[in-house]
Amino acid sequence: MENNTEITPEQKWEQATLANNFIFYKVMRHHPDACQHLLEMLLNIKIEKMSIANEEVIDVDHDAKSIRLDVYVKAENRVFDIEIQIANTRELPERARFYSSAIDLDTLTKGKSFRDLPESHIIFICMENIFENNLPVYTFENICIEDGLTKLNDRSYKHFFIAPTCAKMIEDKEVRSFFEFLISNKVQTGYTSDLSKYVADAKRNTQWRLQYMTVETLERYAYENGLEQGIATGAQQKAVETAKKMLYDEISPEKVSLYSGLTLNQVLELQKEIEARPVTAN
Numbered sequence: 001m002e003n004n005t006e007i008t009p010e011q012k013w014e015q016a017t018l019a020n021n022f023i024f025y026k027v028m029r030h031h032p033d034a035c036q037h038l039l040e041m042l043l044n045i046k047i048e049k050m051s052i053a054n055e056e057v058i059d060v061d062h063d064a065k066s067i068r069l070d071v072y073v074k075a076e077n078r079v080f081d082i083e084i085q086i087a088n089t090r091e092l093p094e095r096a097r098f099y100s101s102a103i104d105l106d107t108l109t110k111g112k113s114f115r116d117l118p119e120s121h122i123i124f125i126c127m128e129n130i131f132e133n134n135l136p137v138y139t140f141e142n143i144c145i146e147d148g149l150t151k152l153n154d155r156s157y158k159h160f161f162i163a164p165t166c167a168k169m170i171e172d173k174e175v176r177s178f179f180e181f182l183i184s185n186k187v188q189t190g191y192t193s194d195l196s197k198y199v200a201d202a203k204r205n206t207q208w209r210l211q212y213m214t215v216e217t218l219e220r221y222a223y224e225n226g227l228e229q230g231i232a233t234g235a236q237q238k239a240v241e242t243a244k245k246m247l248y249d250e251i252s253p254e255k256v257s258l259y260s261g262l263t264l265n266q267v268l269e270l271q272k273e274i275e276a277r278p279v280t281a282n
Contacts, residue, residue: 012216013209041178077118078120085124086128119155124160136162139160141154163182164183177191247270
């Protein structure tokens with residue numbers, strides 16, 4: 001007999017660890033010291049001062065694809081985007097390229113020189129090996145094809161950390177323990193002990209739980225109804241209803257737009273409607 005049992009959003013929330021995108025964002029966003037320590041560990045750098053933006057949505061152009069940066073960090077003359085990648089979507093290299101370009105467009109304001117572009121780091125923490133070689137870390141920068149030595153020195157870097165391999169092969173004990181915690185929740189250091197506490201605190205937050213349930217429901221609906229390819233006429237009303245629920249939960253219009261498939265202008269119009277009339281009890 002075929003087993004049609006499917007894990008519910010509630011079960012997913014109960015089982016969620018730091019490897020969950022939503023939990024990872026909440027922990028890093030609300031504990032910048034933990035985020036700073038992670039960056040310093042992974043990239044072997046020192047950060048004197050940094051700030052974490054709210055979930056960053058960058059609109060490159062009115063007709064262009066928007067991007068959502070889960071943990072977007074600005075530090076001195078450097079910017080970082082850190083993301084957890086649960087599955088190999090076969091498009092991460094291209095996504096890293098697009099993210100880097102979009103960040104450049106977002107940071108280079110009118111009147112500035114190209115030399116004012118900050119050093120950029122796109123960091124993907126992958127729960128699966130997306131490359132054929134058995135390396136724990138893959139760091140890419142632009143290098144001359146002809147001699148294989150001359151660097152372009154455009155200060156744009158893309159980092160792929162393969163969590164299962166890092167947990168086995170990384171020599172630095174603290175870094176290795178982070179990836180072991182990411183995979184198995186095994187606490188071995190003071191840092192992973194703090195992360196474990198932050199994850200537990202996040203899962204006790206009822207507002208975040210509601211946000212997660214709303215997003216999970218909308219993502220499932222999007223998958224089942226093919227919203228990625230455009231909202232069909234019959235699904236439009238359902239998308240509007242779901243978007244309104246997210247707005248009532250004070251989820252940002254940019255995020256509602258990204259998950260519902262509605263345009264940002266449509267979401268903003270819905271927000272105006274909601275603000276124009278009182279909310280009545282059912």
